[in-house]
Amino acid sequence: MTKVLYPGSFDPITKGHMNIIKQASELFDEVVVAVLQNRSKKQGLFSLEERIQIIEQLYKEVDRVKVILGSGAAVDLAFQYGCEAIIRGIRGISDYDHEVQIAMTNKDISENRINTILLFADKEYQFVSSSTVKEVFELDKDISRYVEPTVKQKMLEKRR
Ligand code: ADP
Numbered sequence: 001m002t003k004v005l006y007p008g009s010f011d012p013i014t015k016g017h018m019n020i021i022k023q024a025s026e027l028f029d030e031v032v033v034a035v036l037q038n039r040s041k042k043q044g045l046f047s048l049e050e051r052i053q054i055i056e057q058l059y060k061e062v063d064r065v066k067v068i069l070g071s072g073a074a075v076d077l078a079f080q081y082g083c084e085a086i087i088r089g090i091r092g093i094s095d096y097d098h099e100v101q102i103a104m105t106n107k108d109i110s111e112n113r114i115n116t117i118l119l120f121a122d123k124e125y126q127f128v129s130s131s132t133v134k135e136v137f138e139l140d141k142d143i144s145r146y147v148e149p150t151v152k153q154k155m156l157e158k159r160r
Contacts, residue, residue: 004117005083007034007074009130010051011044012151013058016128019121020089025064032081033059034070045134045158057150075110086116091126 004024010017010033024031035051038044046054052067059065070077074086086106088099103116121128133146137155144152 001029003030003032003081003083004028004085004087005032005034005074005078005081006087007036007070007077008088009038009044010035010055011038011046011130012051012133012147012155013055014125014128014130014133014146014151015148016089016091016121016125016146018058018148019125020087020119021059021065023119024087024117025062029064031065031087032077032083033065033067034074034077035067036070036074046154050154054151054154058148073106073109075106075114078110078114084114086114088116088118090118090120091129 006021006024008017021031021033033055035048035055037048044051048069052069055067059067068077068081077083078086086103088103090096090099099116099118103118106114106116120126128146133143136146137143143155147155
């Protein structure tokens with residue numbers, strides 16, 4: 001049985017993230033989605049607990065997808081949850097440099113034990129990001145193309 005870890009901030013989870021999770025779950029037996037506090041980003045829109053609740057709700061009927069709250073290094077979480085590799089998604093060349101740096105660092109600090117597998121979102125999701133979803137929402141434009149109805153609903157509740 002092959003498990004993989006998909007770490008990220010997921011603030012909020014978008015259809016782009018979900019497309020990567022779907023692809024990963026077709027390739028591997030289990031995908032552990034790890035919601036991590038991103039140190040370089042300011043206070044998010046949702047708390048870590050809210051992000052987890054949303055993802056749990058979206059995948060409550062999908063056995064192959066688990067959600068955890070992660071702290072510390074992604075490679076340590078991978079060891080802790082028995083994951084053989086880390087999954088990351090790539091939108092285009094602008095993600096590439098950043099992802100290569102993280103992947104090489106993770107490989108190095110895990111003594112070459114944890115590799116990163118980069119997956120490409122289907123073309124309709126290639127430009128979707130949590131930050132643009134938040135911006136479009138703030139502009140009062142519809143975000144239904146980018147997030148599931150549950151996520152949109154939670155964003156509307158936040159605004160109230
Ligand atoms: P970050 O680590 O920058 O906070 P996110 O939590 O937004 O990243 O995303 C986690 C991972 O999912 C990253 O590898 C990111 O590149 C990838 N990702 C996010 N949105 C998409 C998308 N639309 N298509 C492909 N990959 C994506």
